[in-house]
Amino acid sequence: MEKTIEVGEQSQVAEVRRVVAELAIAQGMSVPEAGRCALIATEASTNLVKYGRHGTVTVDTFSDWGSSGVQMVAADKGPGFSNFLASSRDGVSTGGSLGIGLGGIMRASDFFEVFTMAGQGSALLSRVAKGGAKPMAPAGALAVGARRAAMRGQLECGDAWCATRAGGWQRLCVVDGLGHGPLAARAAAEAIAVVRAAAAAATPVEILARAHEALKPTRGAVMAVVAIDHSAGRLCFAGVGNIASAIYCGEETRHLISVEGVVGYQSRTLKMEEHTWHDGCTLILASDGVSTRWNLARYPGLLNRHPTLIASVIHRDFARDTDDATLLVAKGKP
Secondary structure, three states, X not given: OOEEEEEOOOHHHHHHHHHHHHHHHXXXXXXXXXXXXXXXXXXXXXXXXXXXXXXXXXXXXXXXXXXXXXXXXXXXXXXOOOOXXXXXXXXXXXXXXXXXXXXXXXXXXXXXXXXXXXXXXXXXXXXXXXXXXXXXXXXXXXXXXXXXXXXXXXXXXXXXXXXXXXXXEXXXXXXXXXXXXXXXXXXXXXXXXXXXXXXXOOOHHHHHXXXXXXXXXXXXXXXXEEEEEXXXXXXXXXEEOOOEEXXXXXXXXXXXXXXXXXXXXEEOOOOOEXXXXXXXOEEEEEOXXXXXXXXXXXXXXXXXXXXXXXXXXXXXXXXXOOOOEEEEEEEOOO
């Protein structure tokens, strides 16, 4: 359940706190854990009102390698921090407060990360884990994060994404159902179901072929499927339609090419690309609700952050509210 609340005035702080508290209860978190969630929600959204000038808080659950709980991303296009470490010290304030907000968020979080640039805004990620469980990533596991939003005015998002494991492969997929609303969401959900049900030996091309048959009763979708075998250093990709796909490895950027068409309607002969994959590589998949004009060279250090934070910053700056917009980011170990 991903929910984004716009925050520009004090009354919206209470709305963020309410949404977070309800989600923590729904996840079966303890009273102290739910209290930490509420504290983070209050301080992060209050900072948006005081310093960010306007922003959003995106609330969701997370599940990573045996650790699960509630996560919050607060993002704004305000002045940013020229020195975040100095600003996060207790007693430091530029708004006449006690100056304990950022420090309080960091102490209450089981995981905390921030990306900020002076004059270009900030985004912070905070997680509270149920039962205090620490993630235990298996060898070669991917860190995955996403940001998904419906077109302004729509209740359902016609985009969908998934990250699953099948044998030695880790599969990732982004789907954009044609159009908007419930019918687009239905097509996207059908495509994701095909990905999740695919046998371990199925290639991205074979998965797309099966999705093509499954989506014929729907309005169709564009779709990209990636399979990564970390131990073999191998990434396989196939796509249909305009899902932007790229791999960032050090100074090298590799754009992945989809064939034209619509899954469930018509497409050219499917093709599969293969690329090397190693620790430190980052994969980004984006639906066409996100402008492809981003240049990560303008965000120094962003690729070193958690995938959820990477997706949130790009979404903040390049998502269009005239379309559903989804970003999926996956990283190998740094």
